[in-house]
Amino acid sequence: MNVQDYAxxxxxxxxxxxxxxxxxxxxxxxxLDLSINRGEVFGLLGPNxxxxxxxxxxxxxxxxPSGGSAEVLGQAAGSTVINERIGFLPEESYLYKFxxxxxxxxxxxxxxxxxxxxxxxxxxxxxxxxxxxxxxxKRKLREYSKGMARRIGLxxxxxxNPDLILLDEPTTGLDPIGTREMKDLIIxxxxxxxxxxxxSHLLADVQDVCDRIIILFRGQTVxxxxxxxxxxxxxxxxxxxTRGLNPQQIEDIKAHLVHMxxxxxxxxxxxxxxxxLFLRVVRENSPKQ
Amino acid sequence: MxxxxxxxxxxxxxxxxxWNLPLLVAAxxxxxxxxxxxxxxxxxxxxxxxxxxASVCFHESIRRRxxxxxxxxxxxxVLVSQFQHPLDEQDSVRQAxxxxxxxxxxxxxxxxxxxxxxxxxxxxxxxxIYTIVTKPISRLEILIGKVVGFSSVAALILIIxxxxxxxxxxxxxxxxxxxxxxxxxVGGLDAATAQTLKYYRDHGLLNARDYRGALDxxxxxxxxxxxxxxxxxxxxxxxxxxxxxxxxxxxxQIGDGDAAMLLAISLPWVQQRALTPDELQSVTQMVESAxxxxxxxxxxxxxxxxxxxxxxxxxVRVEFYGPDMARIPEEARAHKVVxxxxxxxxxxxIVPVSASYAQKILSTGAFYVSLLGASPGxxxxxxxxxxSLLFPSNDPQKPTVVKSRxxxxxxxxxxxxxxxxxxxxxxxRGDEAATAPVGVFAFRKRALPSTGTxxxxxxxxxxxxxxxxxNDFALDTHMPTVVELSVVNRQTGNxxxxxxxxxESRRTAYAELPAEYLAGGNFDVLVRCLTPGQWLGLNPATxxxxxxxxxxxxxxxxxxxxxWLLSVLVIMVAILCSTFLSWPIAVVLTVVILLGHWGVxxxxxxxxxxxxxxxxxxxxxxxxxxxxxxxxxxxxSLTSLTRNMAAFLPDISRFxxxxxxxxxxxxxxxxxxxxxxxxxxxxxxxxALSYVFFRNKEVAP
Ligand SMILES: Nc1ncnc2c1ncn2[C@@H]1O[C@H](COP(=O)(O)OP(=O)(O)O)[C@@H](O)[C@H]1O
Ligand SMILES: [Mg+2]
Numbered sequence: 001m002n003v004q005d006y007a008x009x010x011x012x013x014x015x016x017x018x019x020x021x022x023x024x025x026x027x028x029x030x031x032l033d034l035s036i037n038r039g040e041v042f043g044l045l046g047p048n049x050x051x052x053x054x055x056x057x058x059x060x061x062x063x064x065p066s067g068g069s070a071e072v073l074g075q076a077a078g079s080t081v082i083n084e085r086i087g088f089l090p091e092e093s094y095l096y097k098f099x100x101x102x103x104x105x106x107x108x109x110x111x112x113x114x115x116x117x118x119x120x121x122x123x124x125x126x127x128x129x130x131x132x133x134x135x136x137x138k139r140k141l142r143e144y145s146k147g148m149a150r151r152i153g154l155x156x157x158x159x160x161n162p163d164l165i166l167l168d169e170p171t172t173g174l175d176p177i178g179t180r181e182m183k184d185l186i187i188x189x190x191x192x193x194x195x196x197x198x199x200s201h202l203l204a205d206v207q208d209v210c211d212r213i214i215i216l217f218r219g220q221t222v223x224x225x226x227x228x229x230x231x232x233x234x235x236x237x238x239x240x241x242t243r244g245l246n247p248q249q250i251e252d253i254k255a256h257l258v259h260m261x262x263x264x265x266x267x268x269x270x271x272x273x274x275x276x277l278f279l280r281v282v283r284e285n286s287p288k289q
Numbered sequence: 290m291x292x293x294x295x296x297x298x299x300x301x302x303x304x305x306x307x308w309n310l311p312l313l314v315a316a317x318x319x320x321x322x323x324x325x326x327x328x329x330x331x332x333x334x335x336x337x338x339x340x341x342x343a344s345v346c347f348h349e350s351i352r353r354r355x356x357x358x359x360x361x362x363x364x365x366x367v368l369v370s371q372f373q374h375p376l377d378e379q380d381s382v383r384q385a386x387x388x389x390x391x392x393x394x395x396x397x398x399x400x401x402x403x404x405x406x407x408x409x410x411x412x413x414x415x416x417x418i419y420t421i422v423t424k425p426i427s428r429l430e431i432l433i434g435k436v437v438g439f440s441s442v443a444a445l446i447l448i449i450x451x452x453x454x455x456x457x458x459x460x461x462x463x464x465x466x467x468x469x470x471x472x473x474x475v476g477g478l479d480a481a482t483a484q485t486l487k488y489y490r491d492h493g494l495l496n497a498r499d500y501r502g503a504l505d506x507x508x509x510x511x512x513x514x515x516x517x518x519x520x521x522x523x524x525x526x527x528x529x530x531x532x533x534x535x536x537x538x539x540x541x542q543i544g545d546g547d548a549a550m551l552l553a554i555s556l557p558w559v560q561q562r563a564l565t566p567d568e569l570q571s572v573t574q575m576v577e578s579a580x581x582x583x584x585x586x587x588x589x590x591x592x593x594x595x596x597x598x599x600x601x602x603x604x605v606r607v608e609f610y611g612p613d614m615a616r617i618p619e620e621a622r623a624h625k626v627v628x629x630x631x632x633x634x635x636x637x638x639i640v641p642v643s644a645s646y647a648q649k650i651l652s653t654g655a656f657y658v659s660l661l662g663a664s665p666g667x668x669x670x671x672x673x674x675x676x677s678l679l680f681p682s683n684d685p686q687k688p689t690v691v692k693s694r695x696x697x698x699x700x701x702x703x704x705x706x707x708x709x710x711x712x713x714x715x716x717x718r719g720d721e722a723a724t725a726p727v728g729v730f731a732f733r734k735r736a737l738p739s740t741g742t743x744x745x746x747x748x749x750x751x752x753x754x755x756x757x758x759x760n761d762f763a764l765d766t767h768m769p770t771v772v773e774l775s776v777v778n779r780q781t782g783n784x785x786x787x788x789x790x791x792x793e794s795r796r797t798a799y800a801e802l803p804a805e806y807l808a809g810g811n812f813d814v815l816v817r818c819l820t821p822g823q824w825l826g827l828n829p830a831t832x833x834x835x836x837x838x839x840x841x842x843x844x845x846x847x848x849x850x851x852x853w854l855l856s857v858l859v860i861m862v863a864i865l866c867s868t869f870l871s872w873p874i875a876v877v878l879t880v881v882i883l884l885g886h887w888g889v890x891x892x893x894x895x896x897x898x899x900x901x902x903x904x905x906x907x908x909x910x911x912x913x914x915x916x917x918x919x920x921x922x923x924x925x926s927l928t929s930l931t932r933n934m935a936a937f938l939p940d941i942s943r944f945x946x947x948x949x950x951x952x953x954x955x956x957x958x959x960x961x962x963x964x965x966x967x968x969x970x971x972x973x974x975x976x977a978l979s980y981v982f983f984r985n986k987e988v989a990p
Contacts, residue, residue, distance in 0.1 A: 060423045063987040080330070083425040094416035096345060098352040110341035111424040156420060 004074045007164050007195040008036040008059060012068030015054050015219075028054040030219040031068065036197060036212075038163075041190050042225075043210035044199035047282065051219040052199035053091055056166050059197075060088060073164055084112065087162035091169050093153035097142035101132055101152050104141060105159055112160045126155040131181060146173035154182070165189060167198040171205050183209050203278055215281055222281045231277055311936050315974040322977035323429075327984070330427035338426045342434025343441065346408070350442040355400050359449045362396045366457070376795055377485070378465040379953075382494040385461055387951045389454035390848050394946060397446050397856045405439050405863035406875040409983075418988045428983045432868075432976060436860055443856035451849045455842055462494045481769040481791035481798065488799045497844035497955040498835040500746075501737060503730035503814070506829050508708035508717050510668045512727045512815055515782050519557070519670035522706045523726055524603065524662030525568075527718055530669070531610070532658045532676045532693045532704040538651040541680040541689055548641035550650075551679035551688070552658065554627065557634030557670040558603040568665040575604045575663065579628045602628035604663040607640055612655045619646055626663050634670070639679075658693075661709065674703040713750035713826030719770070719818035722787075728827045730814040732807075737836050739808040742801040744835045745774060747816070751794040752824040769793055771819040776802045779811040787817075792825075839955040847956045851946040854964040858939060859883060861975040868982040887942050889935035939971040 013032040019025045029051040036042045044052045057063045059070055061078015070077040073085055095104055102123055109119045127137050130151040141149065150173045157165060170186075171179045186196055186209045200206055206213055207228060215223035223231070245253075306313065323331055366389055373388075375381030412418045421431065469486050472478065478486065508528055513520040522528035543549045564572065579585045585602070607625045609617045629638050642650070650656055658676045662669050678691040693703050708715030708728070717728045737743065751770050773787040783806060790800040806812055814832060818825045862882050866875035905912075905920045912920070943963040949956040 057989055060419075062419060062422065063989050080333070080425055080427045083423055086423065088420065088423045090416065090419045092416075094419050096349065096417060098349060099345075107341055107345055108420070108424060111338055111421070111426045113335060113337050153420075160424075 007038045010034045010070040014067035016066040041196045043206035043213035046216035050216040085163040087157035087165040089157040089167045093149035101137040108156045130155045164195045318974040330429040339434045343438035346438025393450035405860045407872045409867040410872045439860045447849045495841040497839040499837040500833040500954040521668045524667035525665035529661040535655045544681040545644045549644035550642040550647035552640040553637040553677045555634045555637040556675045562666045602630045603667045606661040608659045610657040611653045714828035717825040719820040719823040725817040728816040736810045737807045743804040745800045748797040750826040775815045776806040777813045778806045780809045848946040855944040865979040885938040886940045
């Protein structure tokens with residue numbers, strides 16, 4: 001596949017934060033190789049401080065790499081022109097607090113040179129999509145709750161109908177319904193053929209919507225990009241789920257399994273397998289005490 | 290700012306480059322940063338995006354309540370104007386005007402420095418910048434947008450302050466005029482006050498007059514009519530002649546010893562009158578002193594018998610002035626009072642100058658020889674330049690002669706005759722009409738209407754025998770000075786009759802002169818003081834002609850426009866600093882950049898070449914020559930570095946918002962040219978530099 005065809009392509013991308021004197025302080029991202037296809041929902045997974053936000057900032061040109069290269073939609077990261085086709089939801093909604101919901105969207109719209117008429121149509125539409133009601137739109141952003149700020153942040157990311165959307169921890173601050181809506185929105189974006197790069201430390205987010213994921217830990221790639229389905233593939237483990245078994249019945253089933261020649265049957269309460277995977281890779285990569 | 294575009298480039302390429310260095314550097318920076326490095330962003334520049342950023346900037350500043358500062362400033366103006374001590378109504382309004390403009394300027398500069406310095410660091414700190422730079426807006430557009438946004442804030446502040454100032458001054462004017470009307474109706478005023486107050490009543494106190502100033506002012510013992518061969522000046526330490534020289538030290542040979550350079554003085558003179566006993570005594574002293582120095586040959590009188598006055602020579606005091614009209618200090622034997630024996634002026638008096646003093650004089654490049662008439666009751670005539678310089682040459686019989694250069698302001702006259710200099714300019718002695726000396730204000734190429742009358746404003750400080758009078762009303766009003774004015778047309782030689790004006794020290798008096806004598810635009814206005822014992826201080830600005838009255842509101846507007854241009858420059862510098870510094874340091878650096886040029890200018894002589902040696906001589910007098918040499922050199926390079934750095938900083942003293950307003954004169958639109966040029970020259974390169982810094986900045990905290 002041609003490099004140009006990737007939505008995002010990085011090679012050996014590295015970021016070292018320096019202190020005032022130019023000495024190395026934190027190696028926030030080390031040697032990241034990443035290729036995201038167009039039309040894909042890609043998850044960047046990792047615990048806090050693993051370099052997810054750093055990756056996104058590098059892709060947007062907010063900070064500059066210490067090594068390696070990054071291309072976004074076929075252009076070097078940080079190119080102003082390519083921003084026409086990018087939407088970005090930062091970790092927290094950093095917006096002008098003295099404007100109201102509508103004003104801020106109009107402001108961002110003007111940065112895309114969207115004509116006034118078009119904005120008159122698109123702004124209310126977007127506010128509907130992200131679920132901000134009429135009262136909320138007229139209120140100053142400084143009066144917004146965290147969830148509302150998140151929603152308006154999402155709306156500004158979508159104002160230009162972008163091809164590539166970068167979402168940094170999209171569900172933080174949202175209530176369960178909001179989280180659900182966010183996931184639905186991501187799925188609908190995918191259906192519209194858009195590429196989504198989302199990063200999260202919440203496994204449930206990723207599991208439900210992502211096509212492929214990568215796992216970062218302390219800046220290192222601990223799980224190379226792979227389809228979620230592959231990672232969660234059940235090998236020779238069978239899991240039977242049911243409800244309302246009493247201990248006696250469980251003992252009976254165990255006995256029956258022994259009878260069938262299965263001696264190491266392990267009965268637990270189910271967890272998401274991604275969480276298993278996550279905890280395992282993190283444990284494996286942690287320095288041994 | 291240095292800008293010598295007219296110089297032929299081919300003739301002096303190196304010098305041209307040096308002179309225009311700041312301009313060239315600016316062009317280079319703009320070319321490299323904006324056109325080459327940022328060419329793409331320059332082409333993409335979209336007014337829509339710039340406006341979007343600007344409007345957000347503007348709104349944010351408004352929401353940060355900067356406008357609340359304006360009522361505070363206004364309150365300050367009103368309060369402080371209560372404490373002023375005006376000389377009269379006119380002065381009161383002018384002081385208030387100055388105060389309004391000063392306050393507005395201070396407010397707008399402080400507000401914009403703080404707003405513009407904190408803006409970018411704050412947006413990076415609270416990460417709002419994340420959602421902006423990830424939009425298709427270039428860093429150049431962000432910067433320009435911010436400059437535009439804050440400039441609008443500055444404009445709004447200035448509009449509010451301007452409208453207030455105008456209203457406030459109008460009310461003040463009305464109040465004062467009411468007071469004046471009452472004073473006039475009550476009566477009992479002296480002539481000078483009454484005349485001035487009536488003038489204020491009829492013409493108002495807020496004016497924007499189109500003033501025409503004099504080219505220069507000279508003082509003579511009598512007015513030299515256009516055809517006169519000699520121009521006369523008075524002795525008795527009253528008047529002097531200034532002879533300008535321009536000598537390249539390399540082009541002459543300076544001798545050594547006490548007669549390294551010679552002055553040849555030829556000055557005809559006339560004893561006007563018999564001397565008083567006091568004068569006689571002072572002349573005798575001069576004679577004694579000259580004789581003891583060997584300047585007078587043999588005793589002229591029989592011992593014990595008093596000399597007849599006509600037997601004395603006339604004396605002149607010889608002094609040297611530098612290009613700035615400051616006396617060039619002499620080491621040993623101070624100023625020479627030299628006898629001029631030959632009253633016809635045909636035989637020259639030779640005055641020697643020592644080698645070290647000659648060195649000092651010549652090192653200034655351009656200097657003046659001053660001859661002050663020292664003998665009382667004598668007047669001296671100036672025809673040809675009365676002084677030449679003689680330097681030794683290879684042929685001892687034929688010394689090198691250096692003639693004086695021309696004063697370019699006095700129509701081919703090679704020297705100027707001025708009154709002795711006092712604290713308030715030249716001093717013009719008051720006397721009876723027949724013997725009173727005249728001050729002459731030269732107006733050249735001043736096209737003015739030549740029908741009806743012309744209003745003349747005269748404002749002077751009146752001395753009593755060189756002592757400045759106390760700034761005290763009671764004293765002044767009891768003793769108004771009588772001054773007479775006349776106008777002489779240079780082409781026709783016709784002179785108007787004398788017009789009498791009662792004058793008070795430090796107060797403007799108004800007179801009407803017949804305008805027919807102004808025809809052709811070349812004329813002299815003569816002034817004489819008819820109150821014996823009083824001295825009139827004269828300088829070219831003492832007397833002004835008013836060619837018309839413009840709109841005060843428009844004048845005020847122009848002043849605020851200059852302030853606005855200044856604030857735009859301030860904003861640009863502040864934003865530049867904030868692209869690479871935290872805001873408190875950015876504020877400091879902004880102030881340093883803005884005041885740098887002005888500050889170095891304030892150092893004045895302390896930063897001129899040659900100061901190094903002086904300082905080292907003063908401080909390390911006893912040190913070894915090698916040490917002093919090194920010290921001198923490092924001092925010199927330090928001062929020249931400061932000076933050269935200053936050339937690259939904007940000269941904010943060129944943003945002259947107050948000068949015309951506080952004189953009540955109409956500000957010509959051309960006055961905006963200097964601020965505009967500085968703004969464009971520095972603004973472009975500042976924006977170019979900010980762009981490079983900002984584009985290479987990681988906008989994460
Ligand atoms: N501006 C900065 N200066 C120094 N270290 C930083 C900076 N920003 C992030 N880091 C460090 O880099 C690492 C990665 O941070 P980040 O990418 O924000 O993690 P996350 O995966 O939680 O988004 C963390 O250890 C963090 O402390
Ligand atoms: Mg993060």
